Amino acid sequence: MTSTKLQTYRENGGVSLTWKDLSVKEVKEKEKGRAILKGITGYALPGELLAIMGPSGSGKSTLLDALAGRLNSNTRQAGEILINGRKETLAFGTSAYVTQDDALMTTLTVREAITYSAMLQLPDAMPASEKKRRAETTIREMGLQDCIDTRIGGSWSAAKGLSGGQKRRVSICIEILMRPKLLFLDEPTSGLDSAASYHVMKRIAHLARPEGMTVIASIHQPAAEFFASAGFPCPPQRNPSDHYLRTVNKDFDEQDSTTAAEENIEILVKSYQSSEISQQTEQQVAGICQLGRASRRRTVQKGSQASFVTQCSVLTRRSFVNMYRDLGYYWLRFAIYLGLCFCVGTVFYDVGHDFGSIQARGSMLLFVAAFLTFMTIGGFPSFVEDMKIFGRERLNGHYEVGSFVLSHALSSIPYLIIVSLIPGAVAYLLVGLQRTPQHFAFFTTLLFLCMLLVESLMMIVASIVPNYLMGIMTGAGIQGLMILSAGFFRLPHDLPNWFWKYPMYHVAFHKYANQGFYKNEFVGLEFPRTNNAGTTIDGEEILRYVWEMETGYSKWVDLGVLTGMVVVYRAVFWGVLKFGEKIKPILRGGGSAKRATTVDVDACSDGENAV
């Protein structure tokens, strides 16, 4: 590409990416880490599509990750990656990365997924009708018009939904909605037949040219003459891509001594290093950098994105629809709660007001405060799916962390109200707890708050331990610890001071849940002192002397503490996500100042996405 043309692209916000002597190696604590990439130099220009080809495990994804600033924290990179010859920050919407795994909301149709994404990413200044049109055009561009109203589907949904190749195309659609200046595609054609691969790549190439887009894609399709010049011509009857990949695929060396790929690679590397292509590449990189240094102003323009309010509103709607359609999110839990509350109602049926009912009431309320809220961990697999989607969208800077945290809480509220109100009413009425609307309202509000709180706790766990089994075990362990120290199984005065009383008893939300439920039920009632005695004991005395509860403050204080805890837990969830984003690039960078392409998603909060 001539320097005048490059200058024109650059003036229109085009991005030239150069990398020089780029190496990536695995970092291990005790042993020496393995090299994944060694001294790579290259460039990608606006209006062009750069294809990276290689057999499985050759480092294509690692190269893309390094260029996009998304290397795993157990790797270290060296070398220089520059944007338009400089270390520069890219504004929001100017870069996007379609990774190999399609983290999509399986309950949405293709149209819904892409339209919600358009609403989330495109600026408020663009009318909604225009955003919808952009979504529909993009769907057509990727050849998805025939399955536009098909639900994406996946492992957690009953319906099969889209094929692997169609899902790939949905992922691409979502990332090209903003027409980013720099687009990374990791195997965009995997799962596609050759005709579909051809059409998808052709459409991406068509987008690249007029939009001045720089596209870097890893593919399994053939490159050209270089192999023949290095002494590995493709035999006439063999598929060229198969031939190239077979020549350099080391994985089967031991089984098949005739291939000797290791030697082939060495020959190819040496041949490349002394080739004209290598020299031209070095010259191009130097030329691009020189041009960049000559320009004083920031070359990549800042984009605009939907406002915080729009993000919250769209995310809440999308999450609400997902929760409604995903049976495992709330409906299954609702059915189990209903069944369990019916069981509680029959076990403690019409508990009455005799001496024995004191213990029965206590046990029933503890079951509600501990076990019914504990079961909220059943939603964990859905939370993990949500976190995967959040991870992808957030890395591409689609929205702010705050919008996600807030919208997730808002969308769950209606379902949690249903789940706490209806099953709660069944248990409450069958057992025959205090029959005033105020007492019932307090009971269900407390149950609702506890569920909201456990959901927040499980979202924190999902953001730290994104693995179903380990996450459920961690969540169950934390709650088990809290239940044990909440002052029921061991009364508060008997709890060992160290750890169990300070701090566990005071920080466990079960303490306040138990107190709230007990105060709501016992205050205002009287019971016989023993089975036969005529004297009575009032509810407050029971709370103070039997359950050893803190009666110096009312049940409303317990409710207030729980509300505060919900806010704190959500704030912690937000903090964990933000901290994770800050710490990852530091771990990855290992202090190296040579990375220009770190995706600093934090910058999205002010509308910037740094690459």
Ligand SMILES: Nc1ncnc2c1ncn2[C@@H]1O[C@H](COP(=O)(O)OP(=O)(O)OP(=O)(O)O)[C@@H](O)[C@H]1O
């Ligand atoms: N974070 C990491 N830690 C350790 N090894 C890694 C890491 N990332 C990649 N590797 C190793 O580097 C090699 C290249 O992996 P990479 O995923 O880049 O290959 P690829 O060419 O994209 O393969 P595929 O086509 O199968 O996706 C593999 O052997 C992989 O195990």
